[in-house]
Amino acid sequence: MIKRLLAGAVGAGVLGGLGFLYYAWYPPIATIEPPKASSFSAEQIERGRIVAAEGYCAECHTRTDNGGGPELAGDYKMETPFGAIYSSNITPDPEMGIGAWSEEALRRSLRYGVSRQGVHLIPAFPYDHFTKMTDQDISDLYAFLMTRPAVHMARRPNELPFPLSLRIFQAGWKLMFFTPGVYKPDPSHDALWNRGAYLAEGNAHCGACHTPRNLMGAEKKGSMYDGAVVDAWIAPPLNDKNPTPTTWTEDELYQYLRFGVAPLHGPAGGPMSPIPHRFLSQVPEYDVHALAHYFADVDHAAERQGHDKAALAHAMEESKKDLIGPNTLDADARLYQGACGACHYNAAPMPVLGRPELALNNALWLDEPTNLYQVMLHGLTAEEGQSGIAMPSFYNALSDTDMARIAAYLRRTRTTLPPWTDLEKKAADIRKTVKTIPVNSSH
Ligand code: HEC
Ligand code: HEC
Ligand code: HEC
Missing domain, CATH: 1.10.760 (Cytochrome Bc1 Complex; Chain D, domain 2)
Structure with a gap:
C-alpha cells in the first residue's frame, strides 16, 4: 500500500516537473533586421515617447554609477536584498540591445517577463506591472525605442547567488506570484478613474515602491499601497493608512505628481523625485489628472x-x-x-x-x-x-x-x-x- 502511494507520489512529481518545464519553456523569437526609422509615423513615435516616460524606462535603463552612461543603454545597478542586478541595453543596437527584436518579442518581454531569446527575466524589471499594458501602448513604445540612437554597450553580469542565478528559478517565482494579462477596465468607475488605475497598476507601477513585498520579493496581494521601504527611504502608504494629518486630496496629488511639490504635504524627495520632474512633467495633463483622481479614491479622500x-x-x-x-x-x-x-x-x-x-x-x-x-x-x-x-x-x-x-x-x-x-x-x-x-x- 505504502509502496503504491509512494510510486504515485513520485509519478505525480515527475509529471509535475514535466508540466513545470513545459510551463517554463519559451522558444526564442527569430531575429529581424533592425526596422528603419521611416517605418514608423511621427505620431506613433510621439505616443511611444509618452508611454516610455510613464514607465520610467530611462530611470532603470541608464547607468548612473561608473560615471554614468548613455540613455537607455542599460547597465544601471539595482541593489536588491538578494544581490546587485544590472539592467539591459534597450537601445536598437542589434548585438548589445534590442535592435534585432520584433515587436512581438518586446510584447512578450513586457507581458510575460521573457526575453527574445526565451530567457526568464528577473522581476526587478517590473513586468508584473507592464503585463497590464495594451497592445497599442506596446506597439507605440516599440516605435519609440527602435528610433533611439543605437548604443553598442554591454552590461555587467548580475551578482545573484546560486540558485537565484538560475533563470529557471524565475519561472518558479512566476508560477507562485505572477498573473499575466492586460488591464481590465472596472465598469463601476468612469473613464478618468480607469485611466488612472491602468497607469498606476500598469506602466507607472506605483505599487513597485509603495506596496510591501514578501520574503520572495513579490508584492503582497492584500497590502496594495500599504507603504514600503525602498533604497533606504520609506515610500509612504497611498491608501487610507497614509498617516499625514491632512488628506491627500485629488488636487494635492495632482500638484505633487505634476510639479513635485504639494502645497500642504511638501516636496517629492529621494527616489520619488524623478517621477514628477523627469517623467510625469513630459506627459499629457489628462494622465496626471487621472493618476490623482484614482489615488484620491484609493485613499478615500472624500471621507x-x-x-x-x-x-x-x-x-x-x-x-x-x-x-x-x-x-x-x-x-x-x-x-x-x-x-x-x-x-x-x-x-x-x-x-x-x-x-x-x-x-x-x-x-x-x-x-x-x-x-x-x-x-x-x-x-x-x-x-x-x-x-x-x-x-x-x-x-x-x-x-x-x-x-x-x-x-x-x-x-x-x-x-x-x-x-x-x-x-x-x-x-x-x-x-x-x-x-x-x-x-x-x-x-
Ligand atoms: C525598476 C527598474 C526598471 C524599469 C522602470 C524598467 N526596467 Fe526594463 N529591465 C530592468 C532590469 C533590471 C532588467 C534586466 C532583467 C534581467 O536581467 O532578467 C530589465 C530588462 C528589460 C528588457 C529585457 C531586455 C533583454 O535584453 O533581455 C526589456 C525589453 C526592458 N527591460 C524594457 C523596458 C521598458 C520598455 C521599460 C519602460 C516601459 C522598462 N524596461 C522599465 C529594470 C527596469
Ligand atoms: C536654508 C533653509 C533650510 C534649512 C536651514 C532647513 N531646511 Fe528643510 N527644507 C528647506 C526647503 C526650501 C525645503 C523644500 C525643498 C524643495 O521643495 O525642494 C525643505 C524640505 C524639508 C523637508 C521635506 C522633505 C520631503 O521630502 O518631504 C523636511 C522633512 C525638512 N526640510 C527638514 C529639515 C530639518 C529637520 C532641518 C534642520 C536640520 C531643515 N529642514 C533645515 C529649507 C531648509
Ligand atoms: C522608485 C520608487 C517609487 C515609485 C515608482 C513611486 N514612488 Fe511615490 N514615493 C516614493 C518615495 C521614496 C516617497 C517618499 C518621498 C519623500 O518623502 O519625499 C514617495 C512619496 C509619494 C507620495 C507622498 C506621500 C506622503 O505621504 O508624503 C505620493 C503621493 C506618491 N509617492 C505617489 C506615487 C504615485 C502616484 C506613483 C506612481 C505614479 C509613485 N508614487 C511611484 C517612491 C516611489
Whole structure:
C-alpha cells in the first residue's frame, strides 16, 4: 500500500516537473533586421515617447554609477536584498540591445517577463506591472525605442547567488506570484478613474515602491499601497493608512505628481523625485489628472477631508511657537531653531510653498524617522522637490546625536503620535547608506 502511494507520489512529481518545464519553456523569437526609422509615423513615435516616460524606462535603463552612461543603454545597478542586478541595453543596437527584436518579442518581454531569446527575466524589471499594458501602448513604445540612437554597450553580469542565478528559478517565482494579462477596465468607475488605475497598476507601477513585498520579493496581494521601504527611504502608504494629518486630496496629488511639490504635504524627495520632474512633467495633463483622481479614491479622500481644517490650524499653531525666539529653556528647541528654524516656520492660515510645513510632512508621521534622516543628511537640490528651491545637507553639520534630538523634538511637538525609539542608532544606520557626501553640505 505504502509502496503504491509512494510510486504515485513520485509519478505525480515527475509529471509535475514535466508540466513545470513545459510551463517554463519559451522558444526564442527569430531575429529581424533592425526596422528603419521611416517605418514608423511621427505620431506613433510621439505616443511611444509618452508611454516610455510613464514607465520610467530611462530611470532603470541608464547607468548612473561608473560615471554614468548613455540613455537607455542599460547597465544601471539595482541593489536588491538578494544581490546587485544590472539592467539591459534597450537601445536598437542589434548585438548589445534590442535592435534585432520584433515587436512581438518586446510584447512578450513586457507581458510575460521573457526575453527574445526565451530567457526568464528577473522581476526587478517590473513586468508584473507592464503585463497590464495594451497592445497599442506596446506597439507605440516599440516605435519609440527602435528610433533611439543605437548604443553598442554591454552590461555587467548580475551578482545573484546560486540558485537565484538560475533563470529557471524565475519561472518558479512566476508560477507562485505572477498573473499575466492586460488591464481590465472596472465598469463601476468612469473613464478618468480607469485611466488612472491602468497607469498606476500598469506602466507607472506605483505599487513597485509603495506596496510591501514578501520574503520572495513579490508584492503582497492584500497590502496594495500599504507603504514600503525602498533604497533606504520609506515610500509612504497611498491608501487610507497614509498617516499625514491632512488628506491627500485629488488636487494635492495632482500638484505633487505634476510639479513635485504639494502645497500642504511638501516636496517629492529621494527616489520619488524623478517621477514628477523627469517623467510625469513630459506627459499629457489628462494622465496626471487621472493618476490623482484614482489615488484620491484609493485613499478615500472624500471621507477623510472633514478633519483637514482643524489639523491645519493645529499645525500652524505649533509651528508658530518656534518663532518665539532662542530664549526658550528647551535645549532641543534651541537646536532645532538654530539648524532648521530659519527656514521651517509658518503661521496661519497656510504654509508658504517654499517653506514646507514639517508638521504636515510625512517625514514626521511615518512609523520610522527614515525619511527625516534622509532629508537631513542629503538636503534637497534645486532639481528635487519644488523646482529651483533647495535645502542644504546637514551631513557634516549634525552628529547622529543632534539628528536624534531634532527628530525626537519634532515628533514630540509636531505630531500626536508615540515617540520614535532607538533614534541615535537609526541615525547612524541611515548615515551608512549615504554613498557620497552631498556637495551642498553645510558646516
Ligand atoms: C525598476 C527598474 C526598471 C524599469 C522602470 C524598467 N526596467 Fe526594463 N529591465 C530592468 C532590469 C533590471 C532588467 C534586466 C532583467 C534581467 O536581467 O532578467 C530589465 C530588462 C528589460 C528588457 C529585457 C531586455 C533583454 O535584453 O533581455 C526589456 C525589453 C526592458 N527591460 C524594457 C523596458 C521598458 C520598455 C521599460 C519602460 C516601459 C522598462 N524596461 C522599465 C529594470 C527596469
Ligand atoms: C522608485 C520608487 C517609487 C515609485 C515608482 C513611486 N514612488 Fe511615490 N514615493 C516614493 C518615495 C521614496 C516617497 C517618499 C518621498 C519623500 O518623502 O519625499 C514617495 C512619496 C509619494 C507620495 C507622498 C506621500 C506622503 O505621504 O508624503 C505620493 C503621493 C506618491 N509617492 C505617489 C506615487 C504615485 C502616484 C506613483 C506612481 C505614479 C509613485 N508614487 C511611484 C517612491 C516611489
Ligand atoms: C536654508 C533653509 C533650510 C534649512 C536651514 C532647513 N531646511 Fe528643510 N527644507 C528647506 C526647503 C526650501 C525645503 C523644500 C525643498 C524643495 O521643495 O525642494 C525643505 C524640505 C524639508 C523637508 C521635506 C522633505 C520631503 O521630502 O518631504 C523636511 C522633512 C525638512 N526640510 C527638514 C529639515 C530639518 C529637520 C532641518 C534642520 C536640520 C531643515 N529642514 C533645515 C529649507 C531648509
